[in-house]
Amino acid sequence: MxxxxxxxxxxxxxxxxxxxxxxxFREAIESDHGLPIWIMETxxxxxxxxxxxxxxxxxxxxxxxxxxxARLTGLVxxxxxxxxxxxxxxxCRDQFKTAIANFRKLFGDSIEAIEQASDDLRDGLxxxxxxxxxxxxxxxxxxxxxxxxxxxxxxxxxxxxxxxVRLTAExxxxxxxxxxxxSVAVNEDICLLEKMPAEEVVVIKRILAPHLRANIxxxxxxxxxxxADPALKKQYPAQINSPLPLFIQLKPGxxxxxxxxxxxxxxxxxxERLQRSDARLVKINDNPHSRIYRYA
Numbered sequence: 001m002x003x004x005x006x007x008x009x010x011x012x013x014x015x016x017x018x019x020x021x022x023x024x025f026r027e028a029i030e031s032d033h034g035l036p037i038w039i040m041e042t043x044x045x046x047x048x049x050x051x052x053x054x055x056x057x058x059x060x061x062x063x064x065x066x067x068x069x070a071r072l073t074g075l076v077x078x079x080x081x082x083x084x085x086x087x088x089x090x091x092c093r094d095q096f097k098t099a100i101a102n103f104r105k106l107f108g109d110s111i112e113a114i115e116q117a118s119d120d121l122r123d124g125l126x127x128x129x130x131x132x133x134x135x136x137x138x139x140x141x142x143x144x145x146x147x148x149x150x151x152x153x154x155x156x157x158x159x160x161x162x163x164x165v166r167l168t169a170e171x172x173x174x175x176x177x178x179x180x181x182x183s184v185a186v187n188e189d190i191c192l193l194e195k196m197p198a199e200e201v202v203v204i205k206r207i208l209a210p211h212l213r214a215n216i217x218x219x220x221x222x223x224x225x226x227x228a229d230p231a232l233k234k235q236y237p238a239q240i241n242s243p244l245p246l247f248i249q250l251k252p253g254x255x256x257x258x259x260x261x262x263x264x265x266x267x268x269x270x271x272e273r274l275q276r277s278d279a280r281l282v283k284i285n286d287n288p289h290s291r292i293y294r295y296a
Contacts, residue, residue, distance in 0.1 A: 007103040014096040018139065019058070021089045026056040028082040029247075035077030036256045039245070040155075041264055051076050051245045055143060056089075060133040069137050073212050074245035075153060075256050083249045086145045097140045144214075144240060146248045152217040153246065155262035157210055164205050170198040172292065185289035192284050193292065203281055203293045212262070214242040 029052035037047050044050040054072040064070070078086070167175055173193050180186050193202070218226065218236050226232050248256065281293035 004106055007106060010099040011103050014092070014099040018092050018096045021085070021092050022056045022058060025082070025085045025089045026052040028085050029076065029078060032077065032079050032082055034252060035079065035250050037074065037076050038256060038259070039072065039074035040262060048076070055244050058134060058139050060135050069243065071243045072245055073155065073242060073262070075259060076245045076247050077250040077256060078247050080249055083145055083147060083247065086143050086247055090142050090145070093140055093142065100136065141244070144242065144244065144246045146246060148222065149248045149250060150216045150257045151219045152258040154215040154260055155242065156213050156215060158213050164203050166201060166203050168198060169193045169196040169200045169202055172202050172204060175204065185285070185287045188285050188287055189290055189292045201295065204291050205293060206291065212242045213239055214246060215239050
């Protein structure tokens with residue numbers, strides 16, 4: 001069996017399992033209708049079905065922008081059986097992500113190669129399975145599952161945030177050519193980088209849209225465990241991004257943890273932040289779409 005055939009079979013098998021577990025988890029959430037739920041600012045008459053649908057959506061919907069990811073903020077009480085299904089689904093999502101990554105390695109990691117791999121998947125394997133417009137971020141992202149309820153969940157908006165990559169000028173040129181679609185700004189950046197010393201360090205900044213964080217307070221006994229064993233901080237995090245509802249295992253009659261009913265993002269209410277250490281970064285290009293900075 002060739003590497004290409006083996007990689008396609010791995011993707012097919014992982015996707016079939018993903019679709020099946022996705023359906024089981026969605027149905028389980030809806031069946032836990034006796035447990036409490038809170039969803040931010042929604043007019044839906046069935047919040048549980050809404051949370052289940054968005055958390056398990058694998059494909060684009062018709063009105064969804066190509067760069068947009070389905071989001072929903074909230075807290076959802078689930079049974080022990082549903083939480084176990086969620087853990088199985090998370091593992092399956094990881095396996096599917098690995099299968100796709102191994103498949104794409106056969107084509108290379110440039111923009112053109114990634115597009116070729118995507119075309120091959122869409123026109124071949126996924127078309128044969130009658131799966132259209134798969135949204136890979138929605139397929140990969142992990143559900144936030146809590147076997148033990150936190151004492152409090154405080155939602156907050158993180159705005160005006162940027163992701164950064166620190167590279168040498170030579171590495172940055174290669175990074176742009178492999179990871180970015182050609183544009184005037186990108187081409188100008190590459191030309192300017194080529195004129196710089198190859199080993200000079202530059203920073204590529206990527207502006208991120210406002211996103212929600214959940215700040216989590218645990219009961220005192222769990223706080224003691226976290227302090228005694230730092231490895232438990234992954235199991236009991238203090239802060240996480242929350243693009244999807246948090247699924248919390250509850251017993252019948254048990255309430256949701258204390259939480260703040262945050263409202264949708266309001267740019268006019270944005271707080272000015274203290275000047276960061278990266279304020280000494282300056283752009284190398286006057287083009288407003290340029291992403292490259294150097295140290296002043």
